[in-house]
Amino acid sequence: MINKIAIVGVGLIGGSLALQCRKKGIAEKIIGVESNTNHAAQALSLHLVDEILSLDDAIKNADVIVLTVPMNVLVGLLPDILDKVKGQIVMDMGSTKSILSKAVDHHRNRGRFIATHPMWGTEYSGPAAAVEGAFENKAVILCDSEKSDSDVFEFAKKMYSMLNMRILEMNAVDHDLHAAYVSHISHITSFALANTVLEKEREDNAIFEMASAGFESTVRLAKSNPDMWTPILMQNKENVLDVLNEHISQLRKFKSCLEKDNWEYLKELMSNANQIRRIIQ
């Protein structure tokens, strides 16, 4: 579809995108930009990218530049990249949008940029975590697309269609609110559940021999990378706090039922939760 794509940050997301770009014929050549030299070497040896270039060389050479670095790095990097583009398309795939959006809102090249968030990931990180067939059949959010030039918007839609993703559009503020509910809170509950159990483990190891699939399912996100998640939670602090407060108050309802032997209400809380079947099969 295009000649050269540059992927800045060849980790789980960037590496998985690289694999799909090759498989789906999105770009003829895939350039990687990676400041971690071990990761750069891995990205080459795993054939995720065709070559590793410096950021400046990648910007000069590529038609499209996709940013898949942690959110704290991204917010600093994006304005600098927009300073340097002359017609190239710039896209991010990060998990928060409001702060990023504000950082480039008045940039003279704002139109060359589109903010996107594919709702896909795993609890692993680095180039070795890259997955074949990633993103397929998941949702992707395109944010504030009216601020992007029409060719930039059309490219993003085309690329994500080629990845078989379901395209949703919303503004950055709505995105961050919803992301807090469908992604960020799940990570916090998993991290906290892991800490709850690890706290107990000091006393007894038997619980781990018993760990079931249900436990594994609720706790697997606790393996996620803190370097990636700290800036996400920082940047979406207000929304995450709202959801976390709501979640703690929902947990307190369960607590109160147990304390007061209120089994009817406990059952009602669980029956209400069963309605989640409408959303996930």
Next chain:
Amino acid sequence: MINKIAIVGVGLIGGSLALQCRKKGIAEKIIGVESNTNHAAQALSLHLVDEILSLDDAIKNADVIVLTVPMNVLVGLLPDILDKVKGQIVMDMGSTKSILSKAVDHHRNRGRFIATHPMWGTEYSGPAAAVEGAFENKAVILCDSEKSDSDVFEFAKKMYSMLNMRILEMNAVDHDLHAAYVSHISHITSFALANTVLEKEREDNAIFEMASAGFESTVRLAKSNPDMWTPILMQNKENVLDVLNEHISQLRKFKSCLEKDNWEYLKELMSNANQIRRIIQ
């Protein structure tokens, strides 16, 4: 291995056990006992069981009687069944053990019973939820086995070995403590997370179009059956409350980090949670 096994309660667990009994040659004939007439018909039409009998007829006919009914039913049923056995083996597969254990501790036929808890399940229920190849490679807890006659204990070990399960032994009190950590709390966090998000959904539907695999993973247990889970949480109330209090206090640490912009400590909490990798791959 034996002639006739009776499975009392042919739902997710009982139905899955029936499938494995046939496949592994654990019993030549599989008798179902099922008070729900729809479920009884389904159990026959799905060929989970060879015949449906009344409980009394099943007790008379079977060599081994396995109880896979909800915990509240189980505690009432077990003493009655032990009243009627003459040498048969009785086994339960329930999720709590202390109250059940007390209910039959002084029964003259206590030796004919063994309390077991295979650490396997799904969020679905009823005979149609029965799964081929269930239980394999999971842990199973045999409780208070010194109170069981040796042939009863040996049968349980043999049966679970044939299911390729990892056999752990512990007393009922320890079992209930550990089960609170590796299973019961996961269900509460999932139910509460579902309610948190459903509460929000009244205002906006977009969040469900965005739901990702991570969200699905943390919330899937919220589809579990309240009729099964109410008695489990009732019977393990004290342990579950302890774990739930610890979990709420772990969540409050995340909350406090966000409120106070304490990003170093937030990262430390997540890094600590990463240690869960030692337990789940």
